[in-house]
Amino acid sequence: MRQSQLFTKTLKNISADEQSVNAKLLTRAGFIHKEMAGVYAYLPLGLRVIEKIKQIVREEMNAIGGQELLMTSLQRKELWAKTDRWDDKNVDVWFKSRLKTGADVGLAWSHEEPITDMMLNYISSYRDLPAYVYQFQTKLRNELRAKSGILRGKEFLMKDLYSYSLSAEAHEEFYKKAIDAYLRIFGGVGLGKDTFLTFASGGAFTQFSHEFQTLLDEGEDVIYLDRSKKIAINKEVLSDKALEQLDLKRKELEEVRASETGNIFNFGTAKSEQMGLYYIDEKGKKMPVVLGSYGIGITRVMGVIVEKFHDDKGIIWPESVAPFQVHLLELSPTPSPQSSPTRGEEVYRALRDEEIEVLYDDRDLTAGEKFADADLIGIPWRAVVSKKTGDRVEIKRRSESESKLVDLKELIKELS
């Protein structure tokens, strides 16, 4: 894409009100726009990052048998009343509205109830199980206090998968596969080294649920981490008994702050029973379906990545989620549309021919401004053409300071 065509611009300064690093950098670089507290729009650059993260998640979900769908944002009151979660006393983040007919509707803060209710239509026999369905959906939550930029918003994008299994054993098997898939996802988006399976409060059916906590000083959670075992326990369930069950020793645990980037739950059969989701087994016996849910905060992951990968000049995107692979800067171009294409144009076309995602800074700006923008936007590779580079290209990683001169072939090889 040509940067001259990109409608967003970088900003040198933003409101002192915006204090989180992720919101500051993403706003200044033109990835997001704040509509109101805790509510952000994702602009072209930001959306590209979102789509990259989604694709990494999608591939892993498909690999464990997930089928993608898209549920609705408007939800029926009755479904949530069945599990006693319509009442504001029980769920305090509801946005509620009313149809012209007078019927109450809720705006989706989760989809467990509607998706489980929908499955009543499709699950009636053991032959229909298991079923794994997932979606990427905007969740709307009337949080009292949004904070930390896109880390906790009133509106955010989440991947939620729901598993419907025949038995506790079958569920357990899938649950383990989901854990592995999650670890691969966090590795894939560049957070693998700092993301740990964490035992957390489990609810009625199981003692623990599992969170995926990414170490981050700006995170909201405190966890106790055993680095050698690569697992952690959330402060909220820390007890001598829990430590013993998990075979963890208090003196080997490190207290660290983290952000909950994923969370998986075993609901057992409780919700199925409440909602009437049963199947008939081989012997003709009516059995409740075993339910699990598996979430990843897509936009939160994006925010965490920015919090972890930046310097004083801007963002440093991991290659797997960067909006573009390479930022091509043409310095001191000689604008003359009638004559032959500039060196920048040639390189731009060559990269595009190789299907390399390139943001081409073809704007008539000074070198300093282009460098500053490139650092701020944070694309992993920077390629510069100018009088100085002649028929070669100067390339540099955003994360490093040394550059080198290469020819076009080497450039393409480096980026492929």
Add this chain to the structure above:
RNA sequence: CGGAGUGUAGUAUAGCGGUAGUACGCGUGCUUUGGGAGCACGUAGUCUGGGUUCAACUCCCAGCACUCCGACCA
């Protein structure tokens, strides 16, 4: 929901009970072109409502919005 703070051009900020200033941006022109370049001219503003006052952007009250701390967080 408890506590604290802040609302001044598109953005960031200064100031004052008496005609609102600077920087960036934006527009025009010229000069520049390897780290947010220069000159000139131009552009645009006191959150809303009420009160005090001869006079309110400034003081007081309320509302709304934003930020931070805490509580909450399937």
